[in-house]
Amino acid sequence: MTSDASPRPLARAPRGFQDRRADALVAEREILGAVSRVYESYGFERLETGAFEYADALGTFLPDADRPNAGVFALQDGDEQWMALRYDLTAPLARFAAENWESLPKPFRRYAFGPVWRDEKPGPGRYREFLQCDADTVGSERPEADAEIIAMAVEGYAAAGLPRNAYALKINNRKLLNGVLTAAGVADPAQKLAVLRAVDKLDRLGTAGVTALLGAGRKDESGAFTKGAQLKSAAIDAVVAFVGAGAGTRTATLDRLANVIGGSAEGEEGLNDLARIGEALERLGIGEDQALFDPSVVRGLEYYTGAVFEAELTAQTLDERGETVRFGSIGGGGRYDDLVARFTGERTPATGFSFGVSRLAAALAASGAATARAARGPVVVIALEAERMGDYFALASELRAAGIAAEVYLGASGMRAQMKYADRRLSPAAIIMGGDEIAAGTVTIKDLDLGRALAAGIEGNKAWREDRPGQVTAPRADWVSAVRNIVEAAR
Amino acid sequence: MTSDASPRPLARAPRGFQDRRADALVAEREILGAVSRVYESYGFERLETGAFEYADALGTFLPDADRPNAGVFALQDGDEQWMALRYDLTAPLARFAAENWESLPKPFRRYAFGPVWRDEKPGPGRYREFLQCDADTVGSERPEADAEIIAMAVEGYAAAGLPRNAYALKINNRKLLNGVLTAAGVADPAQKLAVLRAVDKLDRLGTAGVTALLGAGRKDESGAFTKGAQLKSAAIDAVVAFVGAGAGTRTATLDRLANVIGGSAEGEEGLNDLARIGEALERLGIGEDQALFDPSVVRGLEYYTGAVFEAELTAQTLDERGETVRFGSIGGGGRYDDLVARFTGERTPATGFSFGVSRLAAALAASGAATARAARGPVVVIALEAERMGDYFALASELRAAGIAAEVYLGASGMRAQMKYADRRLSPAAIIMGGDEIAAGTVTIKDLDLGRALAAGIEGNKAWREDRPGQVTAPRADWVSAVRNIVEAAR
Numbered sequence: 001m002t003s004d005a006s007p008r009p010l011a012r013a014p015r016g017f018q019d020r021r022a023d024a025l026v027a028e029r030e031i032l033g034a035v036s037r038v039y040e041s042y043g044f045e046r047l048e049t050g051a052f053e054y055a056d057a058l059g060t061f062l063p064d065a066d067r068p069n070a071g072v073f074a075l076q077d078g079d080e081q082w083m084a085l086r087y088d089l090t091a092p093l094a095r096f097a098a099e100n101w102e103s104l105p106k107p108f109r110r111y112a113f114g115p116v117w118r119d120e121k122p123g124p125g126r127y128r129e130f131l132q133c134d135a136d137t138v139g140s141e142r143p144e145a146d147a148e149i150i151a152m153a154v155e156g157y158a159a160a161g162l163p164r165n166a167y168a169l170k171i172n173n174r175k176l177l178n179g180v181l182t183a184a185g186v187a188d189p190a191q192k193l194a195v196l197r198a199v200d201k202l203d204r205l206g207t208a209g210v211t212a213l214l215g216a217g218r219k220d221e222s223g224a225f226t227k228g229a230q231l232k233s234a235a236i237d238a239v240v241a242f243v244g245a246g247a248g249t250r251t252a253t254l255d256r257l258a259n260v261i262g263g264s265a266e267g268e269e270g271l272n273d274l275a276r277i278g279e280a281l282e283r284l285g286i287g288e289d290q291a292l293f294d295p296s297v298v299r300g301l302e303y304y305t306g307a308v309f310e311a312e313l314t315a316q317t318l319d320e321r322g323e324t325v326r327f328g329s330i331g332g333g334g335r336y337d338d339l340v341a342r343f344t345g346e347r348t349p350a351t352g353f354s355f356g357v358s359r360l361a362a363a364l365a366a367s368g369a370a371t372a373r374a375a376r377g378p379v380v381v382i383a384l385e386a387e388r389m390g391d392y393f394a395l396a397s398e399l400r401a402a403g404i405a406a407e408v409y410l411g412a413s414g415m416r417a418q419m420k421y422a423d424r425r426l427s428p429a430a431i432i433m434g435g436d437e438i439a440a441g442t443v444t445i446k447d448l449d450l451g452r453a454l455a456a457g458i459e460g461n462k463a464w465r466e467d468r469p470g471q472v473t474a475p476r477a478d479w480v481s482a483v484r485n486i487v488e489a490a491r
Numbered sequence: 492m493t494s495d496a497s498p499r500p501l502a503r504a505p506r507g508f509q510d511r512r513a514d515a516l517v518a519e520r521e522i523l524g525a526v527s528r529v530y531e532s533y534g535f536e537r538l539e540t541g542a543f544e545y546a547d548a549l550g551t552f553l554p555d556a557d558r559p560n561a562g563v564f565a566l567q568d569g570d571e572q573w574m575a576l577r578y579d580l581t582a583p584l585a586r587f588a589a590e591n592w593e594s595l596p597k598p599f600r601r602y603a604f605g606p607v608w609r610d611e612k613p614g615p616g617r618y619r620e621f622l623q624c625d626a627d628t629v630g631s632e633r634p635e636a637d638a639e640i641i642a643m644a645v646e647g648y649a650a651a652g653l654p655r656n657a658y659a660l661k662i663n664n665r666k667l668l669n670g671v672l673t674a675a676g677v678a679d680p681a682q683k684l685a686v687l688r689a690v691d692k693l694d695r696l697g698t699a700g701v702t703a704l705l706g707a708g709r710k711d712e713s714g715a716f717t718k719g720a721q722l723k724s725a726a727i728d729a730v731v732a733f734v735g736a737g738a739g740t741r742t743a744t745l746d747r748l749a750n751v752i753g754g755s756a757e758g759e760e761g762l763n764d765l766a767r768i769g770e771a772l773e774r775l776g777i778g779e780d781q782a783l784f785d786p787s788v789v790r791g792l793e794y795y796t797g798a799v800f801e802a803e804l805t806a807q808t809l810d811e812r813g814e815t816v817r818f819g820s821i822g823g824g825g826r827y828d829d830l831v832a833r834f835t836g837e838r839t840p841a842t843g844f845s846f847g848v849s850r851l852a853a854a855l856a857a858s859g860a861a862t863a864r865a866a867r868g869p870v871v872v873i874a875l876e877a878e879r880m881g882d883y884f885a886l887a888s889e890l891r892a893a894g895i896a897a898e899v900y901l902g903a904s905g906m907r908a909q910m911k912y913a914d915r916r917l918s919p920a921a922i923i924m925g926g927d928e929i930a931a932g933t934v935t936i937k938d939l940d941l942g943r944a945l946a947a948g949i950e951g952n953k954a955w956r957e958d959r960p961g962q963v964t965a966p967r968a969d970w971v972s973a974v975r976n977i978v979e980a981a982r
Contacts, residue, residue, distance in 0.1 A: 009547040011589035011834040014574050017541030019587050025537050041891045043869030043898030043916070046516050050508030050620050051542070051576075051606065056500040075566045078610070083505050085542075096510050098502035105868075105915040107902050115542065119569070129541050140901035144880050148901070276880075283881040284888055343502040377596075378534030389635050389767075390774040397775055400532045407534030410631035410639070411598050424596040425534070 016122030017129055022375035027361045032113055032133055034159035035355055039111035039135045042152055047110040049092040051117075055082035057095045059342060073119045085117040089134040090339065090352060097138045097350075098343035107139035113357065125362070134333075136352030138340065143273040146307040146335060146351045147280030150291050153311060153331060153353045160360060166315040166367050167330060170294035173274055173307050174334075176257065177295070179267020180242045184235035194229035199243055200298040207240060214239055238262060246294040250278045253293040273307060299332055308334035309353055315367040330363050331355045376490065377425025378405035379483060382418050382432045395431055395443065402480045404487055406431075422448060428490035429483055443479045445472045449490045507613030508620055513866035518852045523604055523624055525650035526846055530602035530626045533643055538601040540583040542608075546573035548586045550833060564610045564619075576608040580625040581830065581843060588629045588841075589834035598630035604848065616853070625824075627843030629831065634764040637798040637826060637842050638771030641782050644802060644822060644844045651851060657806040657858050658821060661785035664765055664798050665825075667748065668786070670758020671733045675726035685720035690734055691789040698731060705730055729753060734787045740779040741769045748786065764798065790823055799825035800844055806858040821854050822846045867981065868916025869896035870974060873909050873923045886922055886934065893971045895978055897922075913939060919981035920974055934970045936963045940981045 013019055020028075036046070055074055074084040086092050089112045097108060113133035122128055135152055137145045154169060177199070181192055198213035205213070212218035214236045217228035231239065238260070245256040254275055261267035274293055281291055299308040313327035333353035340348035379399055381392045392408040399406035409418045422430045432444040450470045474482040504510055511519075527537070546565055565575040577583050580603045588599060604624035613619055626643055628636045645660060668690070672683055689704035696704070703709035705727045708719035722730065729751070736747040745766055752758035765784055772782060790799040804818035824844035831839035870890055872883045883899040890897035900909045913921045923935040941961045965973040 008834055008836060009545070009550070011548065011586050012545070013541055013586070013590070014543045014545055014568065014572075015570075017543055019541070019591075020539045022536045022538070025539055041869075041894075041896045042887075043871070043896055045513045045866065045868075045916075047513070048511045048516055050504055050510070051608070052505045052508055052620075054500070054503070054505055057502065059500070073566060075564060077505065079506075081505075095502050095504070099504070100510075105912050107900075109898070117542070129543075137901060141903075142880070142901050144884065144899070145901045148884075148899070279881055280884055283884040343499055345499060375536065377536075378532075380534070389633070390770055393635065393639075393771055393774040396533075403532075405532045405534055407600070408635070408639075409598075410628060410633050410636045412632075421596050425536075 016120075016127055018127055024361070026375055027364065028131060028357055031160045031355070031357055031360055031364075032131075034161070035133050035156040035357075036111065036113070038152055038155045038159050042109075042135075042148065044109045044111040044135050044152075047093070047096065047112050048114065049086070049089075049096055049112070051085055051115075052083040053086055053092055053095060055084045057343075058084050058087070058091050071118055071120055073117050087118050088116050089114065089132050089354065090136065090336070093134075093136055093138070093352075094339035094350075095343065097348070098340050101340075101344065101348075107137050107145070109135070109137045111135040127358070130359075131357035133355040133357050134352055136350060138350040139348060140351075141337070141349035143276035143307070144280045145349075146273075146309075147277045147284065149333065149351050149353045150277070150309055151281060151284040151286050153309065153333075153355075154286050154290055156355060157311065157331075157360075161364060162360070162367070163315075164290065166363075167311055167313050169291040169309065169311045170297045171274070171277065171291060171307060171309050172293065172295055172297040172299075173270040174304055175266045175270030175273065175306060176261055177239070177242065179261050179264040179270055180238050181235070182264040182266060183262030184231070184238045186231065186235055191229055191231070195231065195239060196298055198229055199239070199296060200300070202243060202296050207244070210243070211236060211240055243296045246292065246296060248292075249288040250274075250281070250291070250293050251288065253295075254278060257293070257295065270306070277307065299334060303336045303339060304334035305337045306335035307351065308332070313363045313367065327359070327363050327366070329356070330360050374426055377422065377427035378407045379429045379431060379487065380418070380422035380425065380427045381406060381408045382415065382422075382430055383409045384415060384418075384432075384434060388433070391433060391438075395433060398480055399431075399483060402484065404480070404483060419446075423452065429486045431479075431483070437473070440473075441476050442473050443476065445474060445479065445482055445486065446470065447472070447486050447489075449486075507611075507618055509618055515852070517866055518855065519622060519848055522651045522846070522848055522851055522855075523622075525652075526624050526647040526848075527602065527604070529643055529646045529650050533600075533626075533639060535600045535602040535626050535643075538584070538587065538603050539605065540577070540580075540587055540603070542576050542606075543574040544577055544583055544586060546575045548834075549575050549578070549582050562609055562611055564608050578609050579607050580605070580623050580845065581627065581827070584625075584627055584629070584843075585830035585841075586834065588839070589831050592831075592835065592839075598628050598636070600626070600628045602626040618849070621850075622848035624846040624848050625843055627841060629841040630839060631842075632828070632840035634767040634798070635771045636840075637764075637800075638768045638775065640824065640842050640844045641768070641800055642772060642775040642777050644800065644824075644846075645777050645781055647846060648802070648822075648851075652855060653851070653858070654806075655781065657854075658802055658804050660782040660800065660802045661788045662765070662768065662782060662798065662800050663784065663786055663788040663790070664761040665795055666757045666761030666764065666797060667752055668730070668733065670752050670755035670761055671729050672726070673755040673757060674753030675722070675729045677722065677726055682720055682722070686722070686730060687789055689720055690730070690787060691791070693734060693787050698735065701734070702727060702731055737783065737785040737787060739783075741765075741772070741782070741784050742779060744784040744786075745769065748784070761797075768798065790825060794827045794830060795825035796828045797826035798842065799823070804854045804858065818850070818854050818857070820847070821851050865917055868913065868918040869898045870920045870922060870978065871909070871913035871916065871918045872897060872899045873906065873913075873921055874900045875906060875909075875923075875925060879924070879929075882924060882929075886924060889971055890922075890974060893975065895971070895974060910937075914943065920977045922970075922974070928964070931964075932967050933964050934967065936965060936970065936973055936977065937961065938963070938977050940977075 072084040072087050074082055077083050115129050116132050117129050198210050202210050209218055213228045214231045215228050217226055219225045241260045245260050247253045247256055257271055297308055297310045299310055309332055311331040313330050316324055335351040337347055337349045381396050383392050396406040396408050427448055429448055430446045437443055447470050472482050563575040563578050565573055568574050606620050607623050608620050689701050693701050700709055704719045705722045706719050708717055710716045732751045736751050738744045738747055748762055788801045790801055800823055802822040804821050807815055826842040828838055828840045872887050874883050887897040887899050918939055920939055921937040928934050938961050963973050
């Protein structure tokens with residue numbers, strides 16, 4: 001116990017961490033349930049690893065973090081080994097697969113969901129703990145494994161309730177740009193990285209800005225100068241032609257890409273991989289315009305080695321002030337053939353996709369796809385006389401036995417505060433059993449939705465009000481069905 | 492990327508952390524689902540707080556840890572505040588309730604589940620990360636709030652599948668022993684603590700051992716001497732009579748307690764609280780022998796201020812070597828009226844119960860209550876010819892569209908290895924579509940459970956084998972229903 005002399009601690013959550021109540025959690029639970037069912041229907045097995053990994057096992061793969069373990073929550077264990085909270089679900093999978101490779105059925109297909117932690121600067125809508133839901137196939141180098149992952153993403157978004165036209169799923173392959181650069185005589189890794197960084201800014205800077213960054217460099221509006229990749233003009237043209245080769249269907253993009261990848265072996269391989277992904281997607285029923293090939297997708301500077309996938313919300317969404325909100329990525333993934341090899345030394349092909357669950361929930365709400373449903377409270381049995389608590393409990397038990405959530409008010413306040421409590425819980429009904437009711441063998445049932453509608457001035461049409469009077473007195477033998485009618489009307 | 496010069500990290504989970512695969516996770520998911528449904532039927536709202544709390548908000552309430560923050564995983568945030576991973580779900584609730592008290596409906600009833608972390612020495616079956624599932628009512632001092640929490644625990648165990656006779660739920664009240672000690676003239680806090688510690692050892696040492704520890708002290712088999720509470724003989728008799736007052740029903744125990752609590756005001760209050768809990772439990776349909784009053788329950792040295800609850804597995808369970816395993820506690824809780832006051836300075840009555848989900852899952856498995864069901868794999872479409880991958884994918888899609896989990900084998904191995912893969916996944920069936928089948932417009936379906944039964948020497952009776960031949964060739968128009976028959980028989 002804190003002694004009376006110690007100051008009282010301030011009650012506040014650590015910065016960047018959220019308390020989430022029923023409304024938010026219901027939406028997340030539905031997304032996780034829908035996506036998990038899709039994953040399981042494709043034969044993916046659930047896996048849950050611990051929150052911590054040894055720091056050396058996590059590696060330095062966190063996007064945009066060059067220092068070892070920058071951006072993660074790390075601490076030293078009792079035996080002086082550094083441990084860190086997982087920053088994604090892929091690094092723990094790579095460790096698990098390497099640790100158990102001999103005994104796993106191969107290819108190993110697993111899905112996982114849970115919080116991940118990043119020690120980054122928190123901001124509006126930017127948390128240091130958030131939920132991911134991933135599926136990965138480890139041990140298959142077939143492009144069809146990528147196609148299947150993409151198909152599950154498309155089905156996952158549909159199952160979660162995101163309309164088909166609210167987002168775009170874009171597919172690219174790292175081998176293509178590598179092939180273009182090889183054909184253009186660019187071999188320096190630093191220069192290649194500068195090209196990737198430039199292409200990654202296409203959304204923000206447009207073709208002219210990217211062209212400048214591929215060449216000498218670019219001065220922004222503030223006058224600051226960013227040095228470019230120093231490509232020669234022919235190489236710049238090749239990259240720009242490649243990046244702009246996307247079309248409205250996978251087949252059309254493949255045709256255009258064949259003309260711009262410049263004939264290198266790696267480029268041809270990337271093109272062949274994409275073509276096989278396209279064929280498999282077709283057989284999996286994923287329409288030409290549902291998952292597109294888009295050569296401009298770079299997907300950060302992460303550990304991907306081949307195919308990359310990115311899902312972006314396209315529907316315009318407005319914030320509370322009516323301003324357009326850019327949501328950006330709501331999921332992504334790709335092929336990473338080297339993560340398991342870090343441990344084993346043996347190349348182990350792998351591919352996966354990660355849903356940003358919290359972002360998807362926010363996107364669903366913002367795009368109007370999910371009706372923001374407030375979590376409904378239970379039926380509240382009003383408790384006015386201490387010596388009748390047993391009777392109140394018996395009423396609540398009767399309701400629960402009939403499958404209706406119910407509670408007895410357990411505070412110390414009077415009738416008015418109890419009704420206000422039931423209203424704040426968004427309860428559909430309140431039950432009153434006072435002396436009159438007991439004498440008459442009845443209970444009184446108040447329809448709280450009607451009360452809310454009246455209070456909000458939405459009186460509805462008269463017929464509805466006659467169908468659903470605000471208050472019903474029902475005999476003890478038949479009261480539960482009267483409550484059920486009100487509860488079902490409130491759904 | 493790790494450079495080639497760095498040594499390869501060893502693939503291993505941090506000590507005390509588990510990787511859990513589908514079988515274990517299915518059992519946990521079912522427990523969480525069942526218990527959550529009970530909580531929601533009682534009107535409890537789900538809440539999820541972040542993994543971290545500021546260390547000062549967590550306080551020093553971890554059982555058996557006297558140093559501040561001993562036993563928790565703590566780290567210093569960028570702004571130099573100490574944060575720690577939650578060690579239970581109660582401390583974060585107290586912080587949340589204090590932070591949001593004004594805007595919450597009161598009493599505030601919430602349930603929560605998720606991992607908690609303790610930086611303790613790991614051992615067999617003892618992990619540093621485990622799952623809890625709690626319900627608490629904050630803001631009600633009515634004993635009926637305790638009764639409701641107990642009723643939810645009983646219903647929760649039943650919903651999770653634990654047989655009624657496999658465990659005992661015991662209820663006590665801290666006020667009773669305090670009353671006994673007051674009546675016996677014991678007022679020194681250190682002496683009272685020594686009494687609690689002695690009573691807590693009843694299970695292990697029996698009445699004689701506890702009697703010794705209440706008096707001068709006790710020498711154990713190794714010759715080591717533990718100093719006792721130094722009670723006088725009359726006080727020892729009073730405590731022993733109190734601790735032994737438990738009977739087979741709540742009513743009988745109440746009668747016996749009335750004779751031994753010695754007439755102090757605090758003891759009478761505790762007795763009155765218990766009596767009201769008993770009445771409410773009866774009206775909630777919790778049988779006299781389903782949740783017992785037991786004065787010997789101490790529930791550690793935690794923060795409880797009134798009623799305490801403890802659920803223990805009673806069924807004898809055997810480990811792999813046939814030795815009896817003592818499971819001990821599978822859940823517990825009680826009334827803690829001071830946790831929120833740490834923040835606000837205002838006493839806020841609260842009561843709750845916590846299921847140890849991982850322990851309950853282990854208990855269910857060990858007691859035979861849960862049939863250890865291995866997670867079944869999907870139907871596997873055998874992939875033998877690269878140019879037919881599209882056809883295989885179309886077959887898998889047809890099965891999924893019919894609600895049957897299915898996958899195409901995506902590795903690089905031949906027929907034999909693919910059948911072995913399907914067998915290791917515990918798939919109910921494998922689908923073969925080779926040249927013959929395509930020419931004939933059929934698919935071949937292998938019943939893998941039958942294959943397993945034959946391999947295990949369980950050939951079954953002949954009739955069954957004739958009903959379920961090991962292999963079926965079905966026309967493309969009708970093959971899905973043939974697969975469904977096999978999948979349903981395998982359930």
